[in-house]
Amino acid sequence: MEEVxxxxxxxxxxxxxxxxxxxxxxxxxxEYRSEEALPQLAKILSNHHGFKCTVLFAQDPxxxxxxxxxxxxxxxxxxxxxxxxxxxIFTRFRALPDDQMQxxxxxxxxxxxxxxxxxxxxxxxxxxxxxxxxxxxxxxYEGEKLEWTDGFGRLVLGEKWIxxxxxxxxxxxRGIIADNAGExxxxxxxxxxxxxxxxxxxxxxxxxxxxxxxxxxxQVINRAGEYKEDDIWYGMKPTxxxxxxxxxxxxxxxxxxxxxxxxKSYQLPGGERGKVFASTIGSSSDxxxxxxxxxxxxxxxxxMELPVPPKANVAIVGEYTPTQYEFRDDAxxxxxxxxxxxxx
Numbered sequence: 001m002e003e004v005x006x007x008x009x010x011x012x013x014x015x016x017x018x019x020x021x022x023x024x025x026x027x028x029x030x031e032y033r034s035e036e037a038l039p040q041l042a043k044i045l046s047n048h049h050g051f052k053c054t055v056l057f058a059q060d061p062x063x064x065x066x067x068x069x070x071x072x073x074x075x076x077x078x079x080x081x082x083x084x085x086x087x088x089i090f091t092r093f094r095a096l097p098d099d100q101m102q103x104x105x106x107x108x109x110x111x112x113x114x115x116x117x118x119x120x121x122x123x124x125x126x127x128x129x130x131x132x133x134x135x136x137x138x139x140x141y142e143g144e145k146l147e148w149t150d151g152f153g154r155l156v157l158g159e160k161w162i163x164x165x166x167x168x169x170x171x172x173x174r175g176i177i178a179d180n181a182g183e184x185x186x187x188x189x190x191x192x193x194x195x196x197x198x199x200x201x202x203x204x205x206x207x208x209x210x211x212x213x214x215x216x217x218x219q220v221i222n223r224a225g226e227y228k229e230d231d232i233w234y235g236m237k238p239t240x241x242x243x244x245x246x247x248x249x250x251x252x253x254x255x256x257x258x259x260x261x262x263x264k265s266y267q268l269p270g271g272e273r274g275k276v277f278a279s280t281i282g283s284s285s286d287x288x289x290x291x292x293x294x295x296x297x298x299x300x301x302x303x304m305e306l307p308v309p310p311k312a313n314v315a316i317v318g319e320y321t322p323t324q325y326e327f328r329d330d331a332x333x334x335x336x337x338x339x340x341x342x343x344x
Contacts (some may be wrong), residue, residue: 007065008341010077011055013042019050021304024084028058029092029119030069032199032325033284037117038090039343040287041296043317049297049309054080057340058094067338070330072096072125078103085112086304090282092119093139095126101134111272113303114156115296117282118199121153122161147269156266157278158212159204165258166200166220167248170227172236173201173260173281174219175291181215186263186277186302189311194291195281196221198233199325201258202280214259216295218281220244232285232324261295263302275303284322290314 015021025042027034035057042053056077060068064076072094081087081103096104108114116123122139126132135141136148139160153160166173175195177187201218208214222242228235245254261279277299286292293314301308 008339008344009059009065010057010080011039011042011340011344013046013053013055015046015052016050019052021085022052022054022083023086023088023300024081025053025055025088025090026075026078027056027090028069028072028075028094029090031092031327032090032118032282033322034090034117034119035067035069035338035343036284036322037282037287038088040284040317040320041088041293044293044297044314045300047317048313048315051300054084055343056080057343058091059340065340067340067343068333070328070333075100081107086115086300087112088115088117088300089120089123090117091123093122093125095124095130095132098133101132101137105134105268108156108266108274109268109271111267111274113275113305114266114277115299115303116153116157116276116278117296118202118280119161120278121157121159121202121280124152145269154209155268157276158208158210158262158264159278162205163203164200165203165218165247165251165253166244168200169234170223170236171200171244171247171253172196172198172221172223172233172240174221175216175260175281175295176219176257178214178217178259181213184215185308186215186298188298188308189294190291190298194289195295196238196289197281197283197286197292198236199281199283199286201253201260204258204280206256206258208259208262208264210264212262212264214262216259216261216279216281217257218260219257220247220253232322234324238289261299275305277303283325285325287320288322
């Protein structure tokens with residue numbers, strides 16, 4: 001565990017000498033509890049598979065060591081990317097200072113592997129009048145750097161923010177293995193019906209760009225019971241089985257199905273080519289489903305060009321009690337005073 005001035009600003013879970021690979025997990029979203037999901041994913045990768053894992057968090061620089069998901073301008077510790085073998089990113093609409101963005105840009109220019117989760121499709125967003133050198137990373141970028149049209153999400157992961165394809169907080173997602181994807185080792189240990197999450201399917205533009213290869217498709221599922229605001233899954237359950245035909249605005253969601261996990265390659269202008277695994281399922285509550293955890297772990301092995309285990313050990317490590325996905329106001333974070341150290 002790293003300490004800066006006796007204050008814990010990020011977490012490191014040591015791996016094994018036999019593995020020797022270092023994964024950096026970058027959290028920082030306001031809605032889907034990446035600050036809860038990524039420490040658990042790191043523990044699984046470290047305890048069960050021997051990876052060294054460092055987890056970074058959004059924090060107000062005036063209150064170091066206290067997680068504040070709403071603070072979009074600071075994620076301390078990004079310098080550890082200089083020695084990383086893999087980056088997992090789960091951020092949303094961040095506007096980081098140039099010195100922090102430089103570490104991300106250097107990493108991506110090197111062509112090292114990336115796994116993007118959920119809101120990583122819209123990981124960055126700089127104001128129109130920003131003087132940042134990295135405004136082209138913004139979601140929906142439309143500037144002079146044509147290769148960066150639509151920003152980091154489109155260029156690196158394959159898509160930017162488009163829409164809620166399913167009815168948000170009302171329709172869940174069941175993962176369907178795409179045609180021919182079952183022959184790939186990235187689906188090892190994943191059977192039909194194993195992947196489920198109460199987070200709805202995201203919309204993407206089809207076909208996905210370049211060499212993108214859909215692995216899991218998102219089947220939109222209607223909630224069988226009543227809406228329960230105090231339920232972590234809003235009244236939805238993994239046993240819900242009614243396939244939705246339309247969403248709340250009348251859009252046909254039964255065909256075509258949207259990819260919710262895919263592979264692709266990426267290459268920044270002037271950089272090296274690298275491998276990407278993108279998954280739009282993966283909130284902290286989605287990780288309660290074994291199939292979702294296995295999908296992400298398999299994606300790590302695939303992106304790092306390591307043999308994917310026949311059925312990876314993805315058992316929860318320690319106590320894991322994630323909270324609801326939802327936006328929370330600034331007062332919530334000020335009152336909660338969630339210490340990075342408490343997430344160890």
